Amino acid sequence: MPEFRYNILTQEWVIIATERAKRPMEFAQTIPRAMLPKLDPTCPFCPGNEAATATEVSRISRPGVSWQTRVIKNKFPALQEDLQPTVSGNFFRPKIDGFGIHEVIIDSPYHDRGITDLSFSDIETIIEAYRERYRTHERDPRVKHIILFKNNGEKAGSSIIHPHSQLIATPIISGQIQGRLNVTKNYRMEHHTCLMCDMVAQEMAQNTRIIYRNEHFVSFLPYAALSSFHTWIFPLEHHAHFGRLSDNQIPALADILYYVLKSQEKLLNYPDFNFVIRSAPVYTEDVDYHWYISIIPRLSKTAGFEIGSNIYINPSLPEANALELRNVVDTLKGLV
Ligand SMILES: [Zn+2]
Numbered sequence: 291m292p293e294f295r296y297n298i299l300t301q302e303w304v305i306i307a308t309e310r311a312k313r314p315m316e317f318a319q320t321i322p323r324a325m326l327p328k329l330d331p332t333c334p335f336c337p338g339n340e341a342a343t344a345t346e347v348s349r350i351s352r353p354g355v356s357w358q359t360r361v362i363k364n365k366f367p368a369l370q371e372d373l374q375p376t377v378s379g380n381f382f383r384p385k386i387d388g389f390g391i392h393e394v395i396i397d398s399p400y401h402d403r404g405i406t407d408l409s410f411s412d413i414e415t416i417i418e419a420y421r422e423r424y425r426t427h428e429r430d431p432r433v434k435h436i437i438l439f440k441n442n443g444e445k446a447g448s449s450i451i452h453p454h455s456q457l458i459a460t461p462i463i464s465g466q467i468q469g470r471l472n473v474t475k476n477y478r479m480e481h482h483t484c485l486m487c488d489m490v491a492q493e494m495a496q497n498t499r500i501i502y503r504n505e506h507f508v509s510f511l512p513y514a515a516l517s518s519f520h521t522w523i524f525p526l527e528h529h530a531h532f533g534r535l536s537d538n539q540i541p542a543l544a545d546i547l548y549y550v551l552k553s554q555e556k557l558l559n560y561p562d563f564n565f566v567i568r569s570a571p572v573y574t575e576d577v578d579y580h581w582y583i584s585i586i587p588r589l590s591k592t593a594g595f596e597i598g599s600n601i602y603i604n605p606s607l608p609e610a611n612a613l614e615l616r617n618v619v620d621t622l623k624g625l626v
């Protein structure tokens with residue numbers, strides 16, 4: 291029997307309709323990375339082609355490699371850094387000059403290695419680069435919100451194969467993030483606690499949608515997941531802003547990212563995916579909201595019904611998806 295489920299954080303309804311399910315093996319997607327060259331002379335992000343890319347803003351070096359992670363300005367930015375976010379227009383036609391920051395984080399020098407092919411210390415370096423850029427831009431008084439994300443594969447909107455992530459800082463906050471901020475604020479007024487801290491505690495107590503947890507993070511499928519294998523990673527320590535990530539949380543974040551992504555790859559045959567770090571607007575106090583990561587394997591396309599209603603149809607049961615991923619993690623960890 292199909293059922294409607296409501297996501298209390300995102301305030302979205304989803305239809306869980308398992309009759310429409312496909313078996314995971316039918317999800318096969320992109321070319322395995324083993325087919326890619328180690329270095330592509332035509333790739334703008336490969337070592338040796340640094341001059342071909344846009345301006346470098348920072349790099350993390352290591353002995354033996356000229357750089358491990360590089361951050362560059364996006365060559366085709368959606369927004370421009372040299373503007374002021376001046377508000378103009380009128381009630382019917384409001385506008386703000388298109389200030390914003392658009393950077394690309396080149397994950398590693400290796401053309402053919404995704405996150406799960408890297409060492410844990412290489413994954414930690416990517417996270418350090420994310421945090422360094424976040425902390426830099428949150429000090430810019432023109433910036434209100436910073437979104438860090440990764441489009442992995444064509445179906446996720448990526449145009450360059452070499453593994454990379456992106457950062458966009460905007461002078462506005464979207465209706466989506468404002469909605470989540472309002473929900474967490476209202477909850478705190480009523481219960482004097484953080485909605486997401488309480489939700490994470492509930493998930494851990496119920497233990498039916500958990501994929502994996504370690505000392506500092508937990509991953510689970512949302513109760514009302516919008517799509518198959520949609521996964522959340524939450525820090526156990528309360529902070530609204532990703533920039534508050536502490537040094538001792540970084541290895542744990544690298545660990546959980548590895549196991550979540552690796553289990554999805556194994557089960558779903560290297561799906562294209564989007565990965566988003568969802569953080570509060572930079573000016574908000576550290577009470578409402580609680581930063582987290584969404585990982586969305588791109589297994590189906592958004593169609594007319596979703597566009598028309600904003601109600602998604604998920605053909606799989608989140609509890610069943612979580613169990614499948616948890617079994618893969620247990621195998622990877624040698625627990626079974
Ligand atoms: Zn490359």
Ligand SMILES: [Zn+2]
Pocket residue numbers: 484485486487488527528529579580
């Ligand atoms: Zn919290």
